[in-house]
Amino acid sequence: MAYHRVVFRVHAIERMSSLVVSEAEVRAILEEGDVVEVSAEPSGGLKRIYNGTIDTTPIHVVAIDLEDVQLTVVVTVYEPTLDRWTDQFRRRRPN
Numbered sequence: 001m002a003y004h005r006v007v008f009r010v011h012a013i014e015r016m017s018s019l020v021v022s023e024a025e026v027r028a029i030l031e032e033g034d035v036v037e038v039s040a041e042p043s044g045g046l047k048r049i050y051n052g053t054i055d056t057t058p059i060h061v062v063a064i065d066l067e068d069v070q071l072t073v074v075v076t077v078y079e080p081t082l083d084r085w086t087d088q089f090r091r092r093r094p095n
Contacts, residue, residue: 003070012074025054029061036090058089
């Protein structure tokens with residue numbers, strides 16, 4: 001996580017609710033998880049996918065860091081699947 005100020009998009013909150021994942025757990029993944037992908041956003045921010053676990057469940061958090069306002073925006077939270085990820089959910093499988 002690049003910034004201490006974090007906001008959650010509605011979609012992220014809905015996904016967190018369906019997965020029974022708390023804001024504190026997402027923040028822990030942002031702080032301690034591995035960054036598995038980074039890409040530039042048209043808005044000028046950097047989108048990162050963080051890989052972490054909650055209990056024994058793998059979780060990815062997608063967040064955009066906006067340098068100009070020093071803010072991290074959590075876009076979504078999901079449970080990665082083996083058909084799309086490899087190497088303990090650290091690498092995307094080729095299509």
